[in-house]
Amino acid sequence: MSQPPVAKRAKMADVQPKNGPSPAGGTVLMWFRISDLRVQDNTALHNASQHATSNNLKLMAMFVVSPVEWAFHDVAPVRVDFILRNLHVLKQKLGALAIPLDILQDDGPVPDEHIPRNQRIAEINVRVADLVAANVARWNAKAVFWNKEYEIDETFRDDLVKSRLMGTALVCDFHDQCAVPPGICKTGQGGPYTVFTPYRNRWTEVATRNPAYLTVLPSPQANTLPLPEPLQMLLDAGGCEIPELPSAFKVEQERLEAVRLLFPAGEDHAVKLLQDFISTKLDRYKDQRDLPAADGTSTLSPYFSLGVISARRCVSLARAANGNKMESGKAGAVQWISEVCWRDFYRNILVEFPKVCKGRPFKPETDKLAWSYDKTAFQAWCEGKTGFPIVDAGMRQLNATGWMHNRLRMIVASFLTKDLLIDWRMGEEYFMKSLIDGDFASNNGGWQWTASTGTDAQPYFRIFNPFSQSERFDPNGQFIAKWVPELAGLKGTAAIHDPFSKLDKKAFQKLNYPKPMVDHKVARQKAIQAFKALKS
Ligand SMILES: Cc1cc2nc3c(=O)[nH]c(=O)nc-3n(C[C@H](O)[C@H](O)[C@H](O)COP(=O)(O)OP(=O)(O)OC[C@H]3O[C@@H](n4cnc5c(N)ncnc54)[C@H](O)[C@@H]3O)c2cc1C
Missing domain, CATH: 1.25.40.80 (Serine Threonine Protein Phosphatase 5, Tetratricopeptide repeat)
Structure with missing residues (x-):
């Protein structure tokens, strides 16, 4: 399928009414966020459409592009690109229903990293709330609809917007x-x-x-025509351009x-x-x-x-x-x-x-665990150079595609948190910064589950053996051979799962593949001891 072209930066001033005429009669505004970029089966959009129809108002939509907020929340560059690509499609789909999509851009500075985290996000949230409130006034919106986002920062942002709009516009938010x-x-x-x-x-x-x-x-009903002039201009002009991938999120073109x-x-x-x-x-x-x-x-x-x-x-x-x-x-x-x-x-x-949402483990006692912060070991894990073929294959799949198979997510997360005893939050952050499907709740849940700090914690049983997992779930080494080319020649042999111990020294050296960075059996015992120590 061909991709929509990536357009130039927004030139909203060209198409939006400044002090000029607001759409006569007013609008209903649907605020899309990065969790509901679709027209079909969208609860807030569906209700916004009904509200617009029954009150004889025009429906329009908006989206706030906020690279600073995305960076703050570790949104991966490939995911930002995916957001922008989906915005293009959304704009087309809405356009076919004569529903204009207004793109707002938060161009504010990155908050000073020396100030506390909650103050920095508050600063960003205030800017977003200002943009939304100004847009509600600009488009004479009688009502604003959105789908709820559940993370703490987003909840504060939405509460702020609600307080800004009190007495100005009706606000309706939905579970979706x-x-x-x-x-x-x-x-x-x-x-x-x-x-x-x-x-x-x-x-x-x-x-x-x-x-x-x-x-x-x-899906929502199409707006009846004609649209008031400013809305028609917004719809026609294509002037509200969706920005290119911001420089903070650059990805190598080939990738x-x-x-x-x-x-x-x-x-x-x-x-x-x-x-x-x-x-x-x-x-x-x-x-x-x-x-x-x-x-x-x-x-x-x-x-x-x-x-x-x-x-x-x-x-x-x-x-x-x-x-x-x-x-x-x-x-x-x-x-x-x-x-x-x-x-x-x-x-x-x-x-x-x-x-x-605040970086705390579900099981508070696990915060006392003697986690490691070894940067060299962490880097080897990130790069897929641990010497454990199935772990390296998973990490290299992630680094190349922005996606990783669920079985591998569990294996690599277990390796980081149990074999290397590295703080699960470092892995969680690396995943968020790399995944095209980065999702706070699922990522946090998956990491805490694997690290045995979360729901259903099983510290003594949930230590994956990377070799037996590899033999069981990639029996012919097909997946390893694809992502770890150094080992491709071992496909179909038992050695592909553990070349260091299965090959003689000379044959292993020829592979130019790292030897295992830890002894799994020893590391396993250390992890069990670390969890037992929490009880004493
Ligand atoms: C350490 C770790 C981190 C993870 N981080 C993320 C993440 O950031 N984003 C994310 O979407 N998933 C995450 N997962 C869950 C899971 O790995 C992916 O959802 C799954 O691999 C996606 O592949 P799929 O769409 O082919 O899934 P399918 O097997 O086709 O499953 C269908 C859908 O169900 C949901 N799902 C499946 N398994 C899980 C699960 N264990 N937890 C939550 N939802 C699930 C997903 O939305 C998935 O698309 C993580 C799992 C682990 C162990």
Whole structure:
């Protein structure tokens, strides 16, 4: 699929009314964020459209480009590029409905890094709130609609915007990111779930009893024409240009092109990916999902992470393919729905335990663990030069494509936090800065789960053996051979999983591949001791 061209920087002053005429009668403003970049099945957009129609107002949309905020939240360069590419598609889709998309740019400075973190984000949030409030006035918006974002910084930002708009415009925000919104599934005692399986059981029950949770919403209605002149100018001029990839997020061109080919932008592509996955891979998902060489998963996570496709739609289509069942029927469908439920689970954890947004472990006692901050070891892990082939293959896949298979995410995270005992927060940050599907809740949840600092912690059992994981999930070494070319000649042999101990010294040296940076058995014992020490 061809990519939309990357346009020049915004020239909004050319098309927006400054002190001039506001759209007669006023508008309803839909505020898109980086978690809901789609037209179909978008809760806030759907409601904004209904509000506009019933109040005889024009619907328009806006998006705030804030490179400073994205950098502050470690959004990966390939993800920023994906945001901008999806914005192009969104603009086209909205345009076809005569709904103009206004692009606002926060050009403010990067806050001084010496001031505390919460003050820096407050500074950025104030700027965004100022932009939004000014735009509400500029476009004479009678109502502003958005979908909720759950992280703490975003919640503060939205509260600030709400207070700015009080008495000026009606504000309506909606749950949209999950199939079952956070806070709905409670234990028998009324508390939050902290273990996945009981949460999933309750989630399934709630989703089954409340058809609305899995009902796909219609797209918004087109604006009736003619539009007031300023809106028509905004729609026509293409003047609100989507910026190029900001310089702070530069990616090597060849790599960028490769990632763009792997993950084309747009909701039509995401829906097709979903449909193809359901018709060709879903039935085999349970058997194939752990094999990184098999291409057995949906690879929808980048689309989920920007809201280019909704969890509702995914679960509802998978359920339909399974005879409307979620817990029984085809094993592949049941398993896949359960994986999507993990996403809801981690959002639920974030909302119920906001401390996880503040760099705190879910299990507070694990903060006392003697984590290592060894920069050289960390660098070797980042670069995929640990001497553990399956770990290196995973990290190199991440560095090249911005995406990593789930089994490998668990293996490399376990290696960092258990074999190297490096603080999970360093791995979490590196992932966020690298992933095209970087998603705070899932990333934090995945890291804390693997590091045994999070929900369902199992410090003594959850230490992955990188060699046996490799033999089990990449039996022929096909995946390793693809990403670690030094070892490609060993494909199909047992040595590919552990060349250092399986080959003689001379043969190993010829590979020009690092020897294992730790002895896994020794490292495993050290990790167990470190966790035991927390109890004494
Ligand atoms: C250390 C670690 C970090 C992770 N960081 C992220 C992240 O930043 N963003 C992200 O989207 N996922 C993250 N995951 C979860 C998971 O690895 C990816 O969602 C998955 O690999 C995406 O591939 P897919 O779309 O082919 O998944 P599929 O197997 O097709 O699953 C469908 C969807 O279900 C959701 N999902 C599947 N597994 C999980 C899971 N374990 N936790 C939460 N949601 C899940 C995803 O939205 C995924 O797209 C992380 C996992 C670990 C262990």
